[in-house]
Amino acid sequence: MxxxxxxxxxxxxxxxxxxxxxxxxxxxxxxxxxxxxxxxxxxxxxxxxxxxxxxxxxxxxxxxxxxxxxxxxxxxxxxxxxxxxxxxxxxxxxxxxxxxxxxxxxxxxxxxxxxxxxxxxxxxxxxxxxxxxxxxxxxxxxxxxxxxxxxxxxxxxxxxxxxxxxxxxxxxLGSRQSAKTISNALYAAQGQLVDEAVSLGASLGLDRRALIDMLQAGSADSFVLRRYANTASLDYWVKQRGTATGSVVDVLSKDARLYHDLAASAGHAAGDVGRLAEAFASALRERDGKA
Incomplete structure (x- = not known):
């Protein structure tokens, strides 16, 4: 005691x-x-x-x-x-x-x-x-x-x-799991949107870093964009190696699956959030060589 x-x-x-x-x-x-x-x-x-x-x-x-x-x-x-x-x-x-x-x-x-x-x-x-x-x-x-x-x-x-x-x-019981699953999927969906937008800018000849700085200074700024800005690419997430609980890539892949399961249990379409969260996890796996 x-x-x-x-x-x-x-x-x-x-x-x-x-x-x-x-x-x-x-x-x-x-x-x-x-x-x-x-x-x-x-x-x-x-x-x-x-x-x-x-x-x-x-x-x-x-x-x-x-x-x-x-x-x-x-x-x-x-x-x-x-x-x-x-x-x-x-x-x-x-x-x-x-x-x-x-x-x-x-x-x-x-x-x-x-x-x-x-x-x-x-x-x-x-x-x-x-x-x-x-x-x-x-x-x-x-x-x-x-x-x-x-x-x-x-x-x-x-x-x-x-x-x-x-x-x-x-x-x-279960209330927080539902809220956390929705939160994690929305986070991943935002990551996919940020990468798509910045990649489009780069394909148009814009400097990735300059574009990200401009986005951060305006109404498009977000928590996810600030994380993306660390490497100006998906590497921010890929380089985060977990320990016993798996890498960030593993965790985000799991979160996308949980969101689809949660939506199905409610008779609700996973919609764009589910699609984008899954696309983000797939993009990370591909970049990490896990595809």
């Missing part, structure tokens, strides 16, 4: 490019922290720190009142929480009243399946995918909108505030 009044025991799995700094922020805020990783190198930043590393997911569950899950996709979420074999997932060790917080971007139905299984163990699930990237995680300024029941949210809120600002409850 901590001597600073912070008695909620926190577990963390998914120590990748965003997950590792999130876990470090939790530790720096003096919450008792237990971590798990399959790759020994993911544990290196936590060597000689108060964080305790455990060898299994079940052990992580046993030591935690709340576990943050920041892995790549739906399959990994289910493997971590439910286990790849009987008795080896988080739920096998978690106590009645514990909470699992899913920070990965995933399908709503995955969160609901995991929540149904957790309820059978007396545990709750919150979906809380983050926005803000590695820099936001390091600075403690990630945006975290949370779906799920209000009581476990309020219990976990102080921990979430160690790495995010703002933290808001937005509705029932």
């Amino acid at each position: 901590s001597g600073n009044g912070k008695t909620l025991k926190v577990g963390f799995v998914g120590l990748g490019e965003i997950g590792a700094p999130m876990a470090q922020r939790i530790m720096q805020a003096s919450w008792p922290l237990t971590i798990y990783a399959r790759r020994p190198q993911a544990l290196e930043p936590f060597r000689n720190t108060p964080a305790i590393a455990v060898p299994t997911l079940r052990a992580l569950g046993e030591r935690s009142d709340m576990v943050c899950v920041s892995v790549f996709d739906d399959a990994q979420i289910e493997a971590v929480v439910l286990g790849e074999a009987a008795g080896d997932g988080l739920l096998a060790g978690m106590r009645n009243g514990s909470v699992i917080v899913i920070h990965s971007t995933a399908q709503r139905d995955t969160c609901r399946r995991v929540a149904a299984a957790a309820a059978g163990h007396g545990s709750a699930v919150l979906d809380a995918p983050v926005s803000g990237g590695p820099d936001g995680a390091k600075a403690g300024t990630l945006a975290v909108m949370v779906g799920g029941d209000a009581a476990p949210f309020e219990r976990c809120r102080p921990v979430l505030e160690s790495f995010s600002r703002p933290v808001r409850h937005v509705g029932p």
